[in-house]
Amino acid sequence: MDARAISLVRTTFKAVAAVEGGPGKLTRSFYAILFARNPGVRDFFPASMEVQRDKLVTAIAYAIDQLEDLDRLLPFLGQLGRDHRKYGIVDAHYAAVGDALITALEQFAGNEIWTEEVDSAWREVIAVMAGTMIEAAAADDGPPVWQGTVVEHLRVLDDVSIVRLKLDEPMDYSAGQYVSVSIPSRPRMWRYLSPSIPANAAGEIEFHIRRVSGGWVSPAVITNTARGDRWTFGSPLGSMTRHTARGRDRLLIASGTGIAPLRAQLMEMASRTDNARVHVFYGGRYPCDLYDLSTLQQLAAINPWLSVVGVVEDETDPWWYQGQPGGLPSGGSAPIVGQLGKVVAEFGTWADRDIQIVGSPSMINTTKFRLQSAGVDVSNVRHDPW
Ligand SMILES: Cc1cc2nc3c(=O)[nH]c(=O)nc-3n(C[C@H](O)[C@H](O)[C@H](O)COP(=O)(O)OP(=O)(O)OC[C@H]3O[C@@H](n4cnc5c(N)ncnc54)[C@H](O)[C@@H]3O)c2cc1C
Structure with missing residues (x-):
């Protein structure tokens, strides 16, 4: 990606974000276009799209921010691609998402901003992002999801629980990474949680969860989690420890x-x-x-x-x-x-x-x-x- 394309993508995104209600309107319009053109895709998402919309804007903003730092961006996209296998999505879904995003951006930016050059810069960026995610997903021979059974739920504070599970199959994550989690009472509402113990061959895993008041998932974890519940997990994400130099304080x-x-x-x-x-x-x-x-x-x-x-x-x-x-x-x-x-x-x-x-x-x-x-x-x- 050349510097000019990166700059055009950044400027358009900034212009869209600067409009009052911009990111929110953009994502609403993106999902409306995506679901209208591909009705089957709606089933991948939860009934309430409120949190999902924020996630999309955050992910795009982060990726755009990192466009010059491909050493950081590409591994991040690769992890996201492996994680997205949990939805059961195929290559065609990436194309559908890319097209819907371009249409939403174009509608939102207006003719003055959305020139042919801007259009091709965005298509280039989206192609790199989708291509990296697809490639990483295809190259991963691990399972797309893991299942685990709750073996213990400790309510250590009124608003904090420690939940221990035994995975059916061990997951190979690095200490410090996080995973997306879906609980039975909140299907398809994936939330990130960070394991609080290192990966082990027995598949034991533990999470510390704080209740966010008004949240969809965390209050349900604190209030309803019981032994025997089955949780589902996506592939591990996060590279906070990737740059940690051995021997450095x-x-x-x-x-x-x-x-x-x-x-x-x-x-x-x-x-x-x-x-x-x-x-x-x-x-x-x-x-x-x-x-x-x-x-x-x-x-x-x-x-x-x-x-x-x-x-x-x-x-x-x-x-x-x-x-x-x-x-x-x-x-x-x-x-x-x-x-x-x-x-x-x-x-x-x-x-x-x-x-x-x-x-x-x-x-x-x-x-x-x-x-x-x-x-x-x-x-x-x-x-x-x-
Ligand atoms: C990389 C990563 C790792 C994480 N690891 C953990 C973990 O180990 N343990 C854990 O308990 N949580 C963790 N979280 C947060 C977790 O993923 C959820 O966001 C959190 O549990 C809230 O989910 P919810 O469905 O209850 O709230 P939502 O329905 O998602 O949100 C409801 C409202 O609360 C706001 N909100 C969301 N989270 C917070 C917050 N933390 N503080 C204040 N307002 C908030 C939202 O913006 C929204 O307006 C992690 C998040 C990330 C990004």
Whole structure:
């Protein structure tokens, strides 16, 4: 793809996104065109398209952002292609999606913006994206989906559950990756979750799930999950750890259930002997939110390369919390009180570290900003691309 084509695609997308309600209108129009031309495709999607629409815009925006960095973009698209096998889609569906997107963009941008040159730039980009996804999907000889049975459901907080499953067939994911998950009471509403333990040959897998109020899937997981439920999984995604250099010190920062993918990596590292130093900062609003701090501190107690620091905004648990005092494992240090990004930035010098941040987009942005202000080069910082 030449620089001119990339620039045209970016400019058109920016122009569309800048219009009031732009991305939302674009995706509504895209799906309307796609389903009108290909009625069978509607069955791949859930009844409510609200979340799906956001996902499409986020994925396109991310891909457009990375067009010059093919080393990053192509593996991402490859993973997406392997994951999309879960829908049972074939090559013709990619063509249908590409055509519907072009028509929607053209209608939305209007004749002045949508010139022949813009049209061919978009077709080129879509061809690269679809081609990479199709090729990766075809080259994967693993199953398109995995099935697993819930063997344990622990409600560790009112709004956080730990769910353990046994997969029918083991899945070969890297610690730190995530998978799309579909639960029986919310068919086709795929959501990403990050395994909190490394892959193993027995097919045991564990997730930490926080309830998002008003969400479709997470409240159902917390309220309804029972032993024996069958969950379905897509192929593993994410390359947060791909650039991590062996031997380089690491800084890992998580809030809430964001600890899950970091914990999986720590458990995997604990099985090796050649680890560089790792500092973990684990943040929550209240001490009780740090439901996994004692596990991490126990891991640190027997692995000298690992340091774990809890960070909370309030020193005491809320009055309505009825469980064990949170965040204060015996022998471990008490959490520091403060704002997570600020505490990390002021704690030490992190300029030479490989850094991973896992949490909500706002937590990631704030923490990144704090680190950058403290002299960290943001090219050392990784987080998942959503
Ligand atoms: C790479 C990745 C890994 C993830 N891993 C985990 C994990 O291990 N554990 C886990 O619990 N979740 C994880 N998530 C989040 C998860 O995929 C769902 O987005 C979340 O559970 C909400 O789904 P829902 O169906 O309940 O809400 P939805 O129906 O999808 O959303 C309802 C509303 O809530 C908003 N919303 C969605 N998520 C959040 C949020 N986190 N905070 C505030 N508002 C939100 C949406 O924008 C929407 O307006 C991960 C997400 C990504 C992208």
